[in-house]
Amino acid sequence: MPLKTLQELVAEAKANVGHISPDELTDVDESVILIDVRDEPDYEEEHLPNAVSLPRGYLELDIDEITTDENTHIVTYCGGGTRATLSANTLKNMGYENVSVLTGGFRGWKSSGLPTEKSDN
Secondary structure, eight states: OOOOOHHHHHHHHHHHSEEEOHHHHHTSOTTSEEEEOSOHHHHHHOBOTTOEEOOGGGHHHHHHHHOOOTTSOEEEEOSSSHHHHHHHHHHHHHTOOSEEEETTHHHHHHHTTOOOBOOOO
């Protein structure tokens, strides 16, 4: 089997997961779990309101500390979308049914003028 490029992996993952725009995300209720898959220092510097930090490298290990309900709507985001797309695809492969990626990632959210938070650490 030939090796796959990052672009091929992301394209396959994009086809397997849902997508949600910043505007759509502002209209959803609090039952949505928003997961920031960037590294912890990026999250601490600035993140989306109500987001939970779960870096991509810890996703499989720690997702059950956030939710074990396979029907919960989970939205992943990173800086631009690559890590979030791969993370969302991993969650789908783990059995989570309602997984979406924030279109444009953190940079898209911020450039839309939407609110962000800083960690209290």
